[in-house]
Amino acid sequence: DTGVSQNPRHKITKRGQNVTFRCDPISEHNRLYWYRQTLGQGPEFLTYFQNEAQLEKSRLLSDRFSAERPKGSFSTLEIQRTEQGDSAMYLCASRTSENTEAFFGQGTRLTVV
Amino acid sequence: GENVEQHPSTLSVQEGDSAVIKCTYSDSASNYFPWYKQELGKGPQLIIDIRSNVGEKKDQRIAVTLNKTAKHFSLHITETQPEDSAVYFCAASREGGKLIFGQGTELSVKP
Numbered sequence: 738d739t740g741v742s743q744n745p746r747h748k749i750t751k752r753g754q755n756v757t758f759r760c761d762p763i764s765e766h767n768r769l770y771w772y773r774q775t776l777g778q779g780p781e782f783l784t785y786f787q788n789e790a791q792l793e794k795s796r797l798l799s800d801r802f803s804a805e806r807p808k809g810s811f812s813t814l815e816i817q818r819t820e821q822g823d824s825a826m827y828l829c830a831s832r833t834s835e836n837t838e839a840f841f842g843q844g845t846r847l848t849v850v
Numbered sequence: 851g852e853n854v855e856q857h858p859s860t861l862s863v864q865e866g867d868s869a870v871i872k873c874t875y876s877d878s879a880s881n882y883f884p885w886y887k888q889e890l891g892k893g894p895q896l897i898i899d900i901r902s903n904v905g906e907k908k909d910q911r912i913a914v915t916l917n918k919t920a921k922h923f924s925l926h927i928t929e930t931q932p933e934d935s936a937v938y939f940c941a942a943s944r945e946g947g948k949l950i951f952g953q954g955t956e957l958s959v960k961p
Contacts, residue, residue, distance in 0.1 A: 741893075770948065779856075779939050779951030780894065793948065828893055834946055837882045837901075841893035 741842035743829050749848045750819055757815045758845045762831030769812050770839065771804055772828040773797070780828055786812060787834060819849045852877045854942050856952025863930050864960055871955045873940035874922040880942040883916060883923050884949070888937045897938075898925070930959045 742761040750756050762769045767788050772780035783802070784794045788809035798804075801819075806812040816823055826846050830839040853876040863869050875883075881902035886894035900907045900914045900923065907914050911930075916923040923942075927934055937956050941949040 743893075768946075772949075777954070779854075779941075779954050780949070782948040782950070785948060830949075837943065837946060838884070838896060838899060839949060841886075841895070843891075843893045846891075 741829055741831050741840050743827075743842035743845050745845060746843060747846050747848075749850060752821060752849055753818055755815065755817045756819060756847065757813050758827055758829075758847075759811060759813050760829030760831075760842060761811045762829070763840060764810075766831035766833050766840075767809065768832050768834050769806055770830040771812070771814050772830065774826040774828055774844070775824075783814075816847075819847075821849050823847060824849045852880075852942075852950045854940060854950050854952040856940050856955060858955060859953065860956045860958070862958045862960065865930060865932060867930055869925075869927045869930050869934070869957055869959075871925045871938055871940065871957075872922060873924070873942075873952050874920075875942040875950070876921070877942065877944070877950070878921065879944050880950075881945055882943045883914070884941050885912075885914060885925050886939045886941065886951075888939060888954075894939060927957075930957075932959050932961050935959045 770785040771783040774780045786806040801817045804814045826844045828844045830841045832839040856873045884899035888894045913926040937954045940952040943949045
């Protein structure tokens with residue numbers, strides 16, 4: 738296992754389309770986090786899971802955003818009816834619940850045109 | 851609400867000089883403070899972290915200090931090298947909780 742894997746690395750979509758991103762965490766990590774990062778800013782927390790349970794969602798996560806982690810392994814983040822303001826880097830991180838060190842993936846860069 | 855302020859936003863140093871980045875946090879329940887380095891087009895990479903029961907931690911050329919009373923922590927990089935050039939983020943969290951990030955510092959090390 739080489740770390741947190743995110744796919745795709747880049748996604749260009751037209752406004753109004755739906756997109757889905759995938760994150761594969763480090764295998765023994767039971768906590769998985771999603772963050773959004775815009776240019777020149779630090780990552781902003783969106784939501785996190787412990788195993789398959791979604792434990793917290795940011796108010797940044799509008800109704801158009803949904804995240805799942807059905808079997809407590811990989812996770813998906815879906816954005817419906819994309820808007821230009823959704824353009825950002827979407828980062829996934831994972832860690833064990835006993836160790837607060839979080840490892841990040843390379844991110845998925847979304848461009849909405 | 852929870853907030854982390856980071857300064858400066860940009861920092862330029864000569865190779866071999868030291869660099870210092872400072873952060874303050876608002877949530878007094880925070881007890882874990884990591885620092886991440888992010889290169890262009892890549893995800894953040896942890897370089898050092900400190901927990902609230904420790905005032906200082908060092909790893910080769912990198913050190914972090916924490917003042918819980920004042921709610922601020924700092925990153926110190928000594929003998930800087932061109933490959934240290936990147937964006938650095940501080941963050942704070944409660945035990946097991948989400949990370950709240952600062953705005954980032956773009957460090958440029960000139961040869």
